[in-house]
Amino acid sequence: MSPSIGDWHKVKNTVDDLQHQIQLMLAIFDSISDGVIVADEKGDLTFNQSAERIIGGRVDTVFKHGTEEYSIFYPDKVTPVPTEELPLVRALRGEATDEMEMFIRTAAKPEGVYISTNGRPIASPGTTARGGVVVFRDVTERVRAEEALAQAFAQGRLEVMDTILHNIGNAITSVAIGIGTLKEELANNPLIERLAALSKIVKAHEEDWGDYVQHDPQGQQVRPFLLALAADFVEQNRELIRTVGRVNSQTSHIVDIVRAQRGFDSKAMISKDVNLRQAISGALKIVQDSFASRSIQTHVDCGDAPAEIRIQESQFNQMLVNLLKNAMEAIDELKKSGGLKGRPRIEIRAYVRRDFLVLEVQDNGIGIEQKNLKAIFGAGYTTKREGSGLGLHSAANFVTGSGGKIQPLSDGYGTGTTMRVSLRLDSADRDGEATSEPSV
Amino acid sequence: MKSSDSWNYRVLIVDDQEEIHNDFEEMLASGSTKRATDELAAAFVAQSDKPVLPQFELSHAASGEEACAMVKAAQESNRPFALAYIDVRMPPGTDGVETVRQIRQFEQDIEIVIMTAYSDKTLPEIVNDVRL
Numbered sequence: 001m002s003p004s005i006g007d008w009h010k011v012k013n014t015v016d017d018l019q020h021q022i023q024l025m026l027a028i029f030d031s032i033s034d035g036v037i038v039a040d041e042k043g044d045l046t047f048n049q050s051a052e053r054i055i056g057g058r059v060d061t062v063f064k065h066g067t068e069e070y071s072i073f074y075p076d077k078v079t080p081v082p083t084e085e086l087p088l089v090r091a092l093r094g095e096a097t098d099e100m101e102m103f104i105r106t107a108a109k110p111e112g113v114y115i116s117t118n119g120r121p122i123a124s125p126g127t128t129a130r131g132g133v134v135v136f137r138d139v140t141e142r143v144r145a146e147e148a149l150a151q152a153f154a155q156g157r158l159e160v161m162d163t164i165l166h167n168i169g170n171a172i173t174s175v176a177i178g179i180g181t182l183k184e185e186l187a188n189n190p191l192i193e194r195l196a197a198l199s200k201i202v203k204a205h206e207e208d209w210g211d212y213v214q215h216d217p218q219g220q221q222v223r224p225f226l227l228a229l230a231a232d233f234v235e236q237n238r239e240l241i242r243t244v245g246r247v248n249s250q251t252s253h254i255v256d257i258v259r260a261q262r263g264f265d266s267k268a269m270i271s272k273d274v275n276l277r278q279a280i281s282g283a284l285k286i287v288q289d290s291f292a293s294r295s296i297q298t299h300v301d302c303g304d305a306p307a308e309i310r311i312q313e314s315q316f317n318q319m320l321v322n323l324l325k326n327a328m329e330a331i332d333e334l335k336k337s338g339g340l341k342g343r344p345r346i347e348i349r350a351y352v353r354r355d356f357l358v359l360e361v362q363d364n365g366i367g368i369e370q371k372n373l374k375a376i377f378g379a380g381y382t383t384k385r386e387g388s389g390l391g392l393h394s395a396a397n398f399v400t401g402s403g404g405k406i407q408p409l410s411d412g413y414g415t416g417t418t419m420r421v422s423l424r425l426d427s428a429d430r431d432g433e434a435t436s437e438p439s440v
Numbered sequence: 441m442k443s444s445d446s447w448n449y450r451v452l453i454v455d456d457q458e459e460i461h462n463d464f465e466e467m468l469a470s471g472s473t474k475r476a477t478d479e480l481a482a483a484f485v486a487q488s489d490k491p492v493l494p495q496f497e498l499s500h501a502a503s504g505e506e507a508c509a510m511v512k513a514a515q516e517s518n519r520p521f522a523l524a525y526i527d528v529r530m531p532p533g534t535d536g537v538e539t540v541r542q543i544r545q546f547e548q549d550i551e552i553v554i555m556t557a558y559s560d561k562t563l564p565e566i567v568n569d570v571r572l
Contacts, residue, residue: 166529170457177463194477197484221483228476239473243466250459290531293456293502332532 033137035059035115038122039088040131054115054138056108073103075114075143087119091132094121101139114143149397153315156394157264160286160321164261167289171250171257178247185240191232198226260285264314264321273308274316276357280348283320290328294335296344305350309357310426311402319395323361323419324348326392330365330417337366339414356404357425362418368410399423448522450497450514454507454539455527461500464525468496504534508542511550521550528556528566537561537569544570 029036035051037059047059072081083089087097097119105112117136201222205212212219260282280300284291291298309316324346331344342364349360399406404423410416453464499514499521501507507526514520524543528536540552554566561569 170459174459174463177466181466190475190481191477194481194485197481201484218483221480225477225480225484228480232475232477235476246462246466289457293458294532329531336532 035136035138036133037088037136038131038133039092041092043092051136054113054136055104055106056113057106071105073105075101075103077103077112087117087134087136088132091119091121091134094123096120097134101143112140113138114140149401152394152397153318156318156322157314159325160264160318163286163290163321163325164257164264167257167286168254170289171254174250175247175254178243178250181243182240182247185236185243189236191229191236194225194229194232198222198229256285264317271310271312274311274313275308276305276350277302277307279313279317279320280350283317283324284348286321287324287328290325291346294328294331294344296328296331296346299345299347301347301349303349303351305352305357305359306425309423311423312398315398319398319421322392322395323421326395326419327361327363327365327417330363330367333366334364334414339366340364352425353422355425356422359421359423360418361421362416364416366417367413367415368408368417369412373408373410395421447494448520449494450499450519450521450523452499452501452507452510452514452521452524454501454504454524454530454536456502456530457527460527464498468493468498503530504536504539504542507539508534511543511547515547520547523551523553525553525555528554529560537566540570 030049032048033050035048035054037045037047037051039045045059051059072086073079074081081102087100090097097117100117100119101114102117103112103114115136116139117134119132119134122131122133201218202209205219213222214220277300280302284298284300327346331340331346334340335344345364347360347362349358349362351358396406399421402423404421406422407420409418409420451464451468453461455461499510501510504526507524511521511524526536526539530536530539534542536554536556540554543550543552554570
């Protein structure tokens with residue numbers, strides 16, 4: 001039976017519908033912001049506009065290696081991704097890939113682009129793959145931000161390590177000098193020689209001692225010499241004890257610095273329970289020499305802050321040191337300009353406000369002008385000639401990365417600054433608070 | 441250094457760390473400590489020919505600015521320093537290298553030792569900055 005007009009209309013309508021749907025699909029295909037590339041069983045490619053926009057160039061050659069136009073690497077930017085590992089090639093083999101990150105450099109985008117790709121084989125259930133699809137998005141901004149964060153962290157860490165090494169270097173010099181003095185005093189002690197000479201004389205004059213000390217000009221000197229020698233020994237003993245005390249105190253200082261430094265060497269980014277007061281006193285130990293040479297007074301008040309907080313220890317410690325160094329440098333700046341009135345002073349306060357642990361570092365340094373209050377956390381912002389400007393940037397990255405907030409408070413030039421850090425306390429911290437002893 | 445009338449043992453120590461000043465006191469001053477038995481010993485012990493450190497006269501400055509002022513004042517009172525030990529890192533204010541450069545502008549006779557536990561600059565950079 002031949003088809004009727006009605007049937008023909010039905011077919012035409014269906015074809016029209018299909019065409020309409022195809023156009024709609026193509027419009028959707030081109031309008032989605034992720035890049036999509038589809039390969040059929042022959043390897044022919046269909047791709048959307050986003051795919052070309054993201055990669056920057058002709059997509060049909062992107063996933064074919066060996067072309068000079070494209071280079072595809074793992075995120076380390078140097079190891080090429082082997083052809084058989086490419087998501088689309090794996091999809092054609094029937095394998096799925098999830099969130100595989102790659103770095104692609106093309107002639108149009110020589111600076112390169114990071115993409116995150118998902119690949120899926122296209123197949124009916126129970127059959128082998130008849131094609132593959134990859135969906136990918138541009139993650140360059142995120143990767144670059146991560147790189148900048150890692151760099152800021154490394155730089156902040158470097159600055160802390162630099163301070164530590166300098167302090168240890170100074171302390172070791174003092175220890176070496178103290179030991180050198182002790183060695184010299186003990187090896188070439190003139191008092192021993194004098195005592196030996198006196199003892200020899202006593203032996204030589206055993207028979208005529210009375211006559212010798214009364215009438216012999218040398219004998220008459222024996223009594224004053226003996227008294228002076230005793231005084232010399234007492235004085236020398238005092239000096240040696242003083243030197244040993246200095247060596248001892250410098251050695252303890254080195255031990256303290258090394259102990260405080262342990263909180264900085266953990267490369268792991270995992271959170272752990274950190275004793276807040278110990279962390280603050282550890283950070284103060286790191287900067288103690290610099291503070292002492294400037295006669296900076298410090299005051300710590302941990303108020304109702306919990307004994308322990310759950311945080312990334314090394315980054316938290318680094319943030320504390322950077323805030324303290326920053327406060328110290330703000331005082332340096334004001335002193336340099338001749339505006340410092342009274343003793344330099346840095347106060348550290350910690351307290352709980354609602355769900356946040358608030359940590360404040362207040363200095364009586366140069367202060368911040370209103371217009372600069374926001375700029376100070378940017379990488380490279382510094383008012384100091386020798387500052388890298390990365391210390392505060394790294395501190396701010398850490399705080400915001402932990403879901404917290406950092407605010408500079410200042411009434412302007414010469415009025416000092418309070419850096420206020422608010423960190424969210426999770427349930428573990430509140431447990432810690434409940435079990436912690438109330439502080440005074 | 442021999443000045444017109446006698447040997448000049450005046451030494452200036454420039455460092456922001458108090459410990460370093462103590463170290464210098466210990467190194468340069470302790471060897472010349474006077475003992476109560478020094479005079480009387482001649483009657484009992486053959487005089488030792490061990491070299492004894494001269495009596496150094498140590499002065500102390502905690503910053504580059506203070507050091508420049510002290511060198512200037514010593515020069516004007518005709519009691520110049522023979523030697524200065526100058527630390528490189530002394531925040532805040534003038535660093536050691538700049539201090540040397542400033543001192544050299546008005547005092548050429550003083551001997552200077554630049555010292556540092558850690559330097560931000562290489563030796564050629566320091567030499568260039570001081571413009572020796």
